[in-house]
Amino acid sequence: MSRIALVTGGTRGLGQAVSLALQQAGHQVAAVYHSHDEEAHAFAAQSGIRVFQWDVADYAACRAGVARVSEELGAPDILVNNAGVTADAMLHKMTPEQWWLVIQTNLGSMFNMSQQVIEGMRQRGFGRIVNISSINGRKGQLGQCNYAAAKAGILGFTKALALEGARKNITVNAIAPGYCDTSMVAKVAPETLQAIIAGIPVGRLGTPAEIGRMVAFLVAEESGFITGATFDVNGGQYMA
Numbered sequence: 001m002s003r004i005a006l007v008t009g010g011t012r013g014l015g016q017a018v019s020l021a022l023q024q025a026g027h028q029v030a031a032v033y034h035s036h037d038e039e040a041h042a043f044a045a046q047s048g049i050r051v052f053q054w055d056v057a058d059y060a061a062c063r064a065g066v067a068r069v070s071e072e073l074g075a076p077d078i079l080v081n082n083a084g085v086t087a088d089a090m091l092h093k094m095t096p097e098q099w100w101l102v103i104q105t106n107l108g109s110m111f112n113m114s115q116q117v118i119e120g121m122r123q124r125g126f127g128r129i130v131n132i133s134s135i136n137g138r139k140g141q142l143g144q145c146n147y148a149a150a151k152a153g154i155l156g157f158t159k160a161l162a163l164e165g166a167r168k169n170i171t172v173n174a175i176a177p178g179y180c181d182t183s184m185v186a187k188v189a190p191e192t193l194q195a196i197i198a199g200i201p202v203g204r205l206g207t208p209a210e211i212g213r214m215v216a217f218l219v220a221e222e223s224g225f226i227t228g229a230t231f232d233v234n235g236g237q238y239m240a
Ligand SMILES: NC(=O)c1ccc[n+]([C@@H]2O[C@H](COP(=O)([O-])OP(=O)(O)OC[C@H]3O[C@@H](n4cnc5c(N)ncnc54)[C@H](OP(=O)(O)O)[C@@H]3O)[C@@H](O)[C@H]2O)c1
Pocket: 008, 009, 010, 011, 012, 013, 014, 015, 032, 033, 034, 035, 036, 037, 039, 054, 055, 056, 057, 082, 083, 084, 085, 105, 132, 133, 134, 135, 176, 177, 178, 179, 180, 181, 182, 183, 184, 185
C-alpha cells in the first residue's frame, strides 16, 4: 500500500538513501532539508522526490512545514526522524552553543516532528515512526557528550512513544547505525577513520542503502508487531 512518508534530512547521506528506499517501496516521499539548497534541488530533479526546507530544531517551523506537506501531498503515515548534526569537542572545551545545537537538532527534533504527525496517525489508526540514533548513543564516544546524550535520549523517547502508540497500530522504532559512508563521517580525520574501520568486524563502512533497507522493512504494513526496539546496523562493531 502506498503511504505518505516524511523523511527529515532526506536529501543527503543516509536520509537520501532512506527517501529512495521508501520511494522504491511505493510510498510518496517528502524529504526535508535545512541549508544545502543546491544538493536538495538536484536530488529532487533526479529522483522526482518532493523536497521541503525547514529547521527541525524549530518547533514552529516543523508545525508549519508538516502542515504544508499535508496540504500538498497528504498527511504523513510514515515519519523518519533522521536529520542530525555533530559539533564535536571534549566536554572541557565544549561551548553551550555546541551543546544546544546538537541537543535541539538531534533530540529536540524528535518532539518537534513527532508531535505534528502523531494525532493524525492516532485518528487514522496507522503510523510508522523510525528514529535514527547512533552507535555512539549506545557506547559513548570521546568528544561527543552532546551527540551521545542526544542519541541515547532518542532511545528512551522511542520506547515511551511506542507504548503510547501501541493500541493505535503506530509503531515506533530506532536504528543505531554504525559508521557509514556519508559527509558526516568524511569530516573525521583520515587516520582516525582508518582506526575506526580497523575496529569494524566486517572490515568496511556501511552504505547508506543498508540503512534505507532497514527503514523500509520497519515501515512496512507487515511490521506491525515490531515496536519500541532499537536495531544496531553497524557491521558488528558494537553488540549491545
Ligand atoms: N553517517 C554515519 O555514519 C552515521 C552513523 C550513525 C548515525 N548517523 C545519523 O544518521 C543521520 C544522518 O546522518 P548523515 O551522515 O546522513 O548526515 P549528513 O550527510 O550530514 O546529512 C544530514 C541531513 O540532515 C539535514 N539536516 C541537518 N540539520 C538539519 C536541520 N536543523 N533541519 C533540517 N534538516 C537538517 C541536512 O540538510 P542539508 O543538506 O540542508 O544540510 C541533510 O539532509 C544523523 O542523525 C546522524 O546522526 C549517521
